[in-house]
Amino acid sequence: MKGKPAVNVSSSKRRRPMAAGVLLLLALVSTGAAYAVTTSALSAKSSSAANADNARQGKLLFTEGCSSCHGLAAQGGSNGPSLVGVGAAAVDFQVGTGRMPMAAAGVQARRKPPVYTQAEIDKLAAYVASLGPGPSVPKASQYDFSDANVAAGGEIYRLNCSQCHNYAGKGGALSDGKVAPQLMDASPKQIYEAMITGPQSMPVFSDRQIPAKNKQEIIAYINYLQSAPDPGGSALGRLGPVTETVFLFTVAIGALVAFAIWIGSKAR
């Protein structure tokens, strides 16, 4: 008895949610079309105007996603450093590798799947770049390593990079629970950005310290490491004598002990 009018009401309203759905679809399509029109119009504008536009949209993204730690004007706070003057390359690296935004407070931001799309990252980068001069995102020609000398890159890598990132790019421990990350997933652009911006504990290697040509050689060497085979058998993580010793002491000596027990046991 009580439910009857309710049933009536819902049946009379049944068409309305459908209509709302159609309306939502229409709204989405028109927004998409409008977005396409504005973006094409945007690309037609002069690049500085586009940058200003990007920066404006980036500021919105920044206020929403970053300002709780880095401050409303990116001036820094107790939870995050100031971003004035870090440049677009730092944003592209930190957000593009998923290190920022951090999932939780910790000694170090780790690589994870990126939260923002590349278009959003570009807007954030444009906003941060507008705050003060800093390294800009490198162009594809800057990190193109197709003509670079891999062997020379290996030498520069061992001089400048291998102490922290391991001679095979497998990363290593720093102090206070921090680590130098492994480089197996790093793209050429990200490697270049890391060198010019010095993210987190890493020192800066500007183009005056390591010239662009040598940077391309380093990238070529890391690219080689990322796909280098191990003809001699399992590399055991390419961590050197530690894993090899662990393997010998557990697997190899364990097998010898098992054989010795078997030899010494009485057959039934």
Add this chain to the structure above:
Amino acid sequence: MSDTTHGDTGHGHGHEVEPITYTQSDERGRILLGLDEHRSRRTDTSQRAAKRAERQIAGMFTFAAICFVAAIAAYLLVPKHDIVWVPVLGNVSASNLSLGGLIGLGTLLIGVGAIQWARALMPDEEVIQERHELRGSDEAREDTIEQFRRGAQESGFMSRPIIRRSLLGAMALFPLPIAFLLGDLGTAPDDKLRHTAWGNKPRTRILNQGSGQMVRPEDLAVGGLINAIPVGLTELEEQEGSQNARAKAAIILVRMNPDEIKSTQGPNWDYEGIVAYSKICTHVGCPISLYQQRTHSLLCPCHQSTFDLSDSGRAVFGPAARHMPQLQLDVDSEGYLVAVGDFAEPVGPSFWERG
């Protein structure tokens, strides 16, 4: 005890074999000594089990033979430079994997088959053989002494003193040439451990070891790091024919905000936030460049000694007892960064005479 001993001589295993003593217990049931009761194997009691073991062992040997033939085939057929992905092992050489795997499996099967043969089919009686007494018989001892005495007499070692003394003299001189060879260890280091190539002439320019360029202050960004050596070091190395000079003179240059520098080892030894420290750890001399720019700490990968480069290179953690030696920096008239002089103290680990 002897009343519980089983008499079992083990089917004629030589005359020294004692009767076997199986595990005995005293009247309270405590185990005293000896072997477990003999249990016969299934292959001893069942003809079928013995046959099966025989087939098993022969099968292993046959499979080993097949492995070796397959290894030869793999050598001839598998391309030398092919890389294959194998679970657990990763990207390995197909040739190495097949050769090593087949030859390894073959030898393993021979070994396992041989042991299984001994365990399952060869005789299985427990045998106890007592040790000899260590002391020889009186007769043998006297005979030996007599032999020595006769030998000494017949050789004339005691009756011919000229031969004896010349031989002893020759033996005494034998170690001398070996002692003289020690001269090749070189001269004493004198004060070499206290000076580096930075002190060879005043105001030495600094070379970026990676790019080979002389360093100017504007090359270094804040937070930047350069591995550096003195200008002219390569020529010095060629002259000396060794890399000793490099091992002592290697430095790292880092730049921080000038107001982050808490102290330097001398008045204004930094140049606009650029500081230069030895690269050689003061603990046992590992080269360090694990510089963490956010905390200005320099971490040695060998034993985790940590130095604070914003605070005179102070040792803040780990086994190193002394700070990192610092170089005083300045800029010359052409705008290049220079080291004013040598380190004020020996670089690297301690040595006896360091004081």
